[in-house]
Amino acid sequence: MTHKYRHIKFLGIIFLVALGLALAYFGFQKVHAPSPTSSTTPQKTNPAKPVFDKTRYSISDPNSLWVVVNKQRPLNPKTYAPTDLVVPNAPLRVPGNDSMQLRAETASAMETMFAAAKAAGDPLMVSSGYRSYNYQVSLYGSYVAAHGQASADTFSARPGYSEHQTGLAVDVEPLDKQCDVDQCFANTPAGEWITAHAYEYGFFIRYPADKVAVTGFEYEPWHLRYVGKELALEMHTTHTETLEEFFGLPAAPNY
Ligand SMILES: [Zn+2]
Structure with a gap:
């Protein structure tokens, strides 16, 4: 063996030793790397x-998409009025009436939702949207006159306590007016579509059948509240039906 060949053999040995060390190192790393399916890394601690x-937006500011209004939480001030009301580009029960208006973002989301409902064969229209403080004074007053205050309080909010005054709530009904503003709306095709899909557009049914003791209002499958897609999806995913429960607020069965 010449000097030249001994040199090559020496380099070969160095190379093989280095390769062996590298393989041993990476093999060790792989064995000790946490497995995605390992029981030591449960989903709830997955970063x-x-x-x-839940604190991202105010639940007290009447301009906030997440404002919570109920019998214990009046609007502040009680005469609050939104500044970005628009008339949605959608079928309206009372065209030209101020109560057909909604806040701009709510109107836009509702138009998208109505288009999807229509495409599914369940066209909807706006039954009632924004109601001013003064409108609610006359509406609530007429219900009290007709039914007495105790009865009126179960289905109509006192002025300053109405979610409709935020411009974020909308009562919807089928275009054919089947079961309009009636609990049987829930069992119509349009009502079933709303129940299944409203959250996809940032809405949810504010007064569920089994939450009267929390919301203080009878079941209203037609009354939708806009909170944005993010919160609506989170409530849907966590099976939370009311804003009171989601934000850990006291139930509001009475004033
Ligand atoms: Zn309503």
Whole structure:
């Protein structure tokens, strides 16, 4: 063996030793790397899933998409009026009436939802949207006159306590007016579509059948509240039906 060949053999040995060390190192890393399916890494501690921030928007500011209005939480001020009301581009029960208006973002989301409902064969229209403080004074007053205050309080909010005054709530009904503003709306094709799909557009049914003791209002499958897609999806995913429960607020069965 010449000097030249001994040199090549020496380099070969160095190379093989280095290769062996490298394979041993990476093999060790692989064995000790946490497995995605390992029982030591449960889903709830997975940093990839962000925690929903419930404090992101105010629940007291009447301009906030997340404002919570109920019999214990009047609007502040009680005479609040939104500044971005628009008339939705949608079928309206009372065209030209102020109560057909909604806040701009709510109107836009509702138009998208109505288009999807129509495409599914369940066309809808706006039954009632924004109601001013003064409108609610006359509406609630007429119900009290007709039914007495105790009865009126179960289905109509006192002025300053109405979600409709935020411009974020809308009563919907089928275009054919089947079961309009009636609990049987829930069992119509349009009502079933709303129940299944409203959250996809940022809405939810504000007064569910089994939450009268929480919301203080009878079942209203037609009364939708807009909170944005993010919160609506989170409530849907966590099976939370009311804003009171979601935000850990006291139930509001009475004033
Ligand atoms: Zn309503």
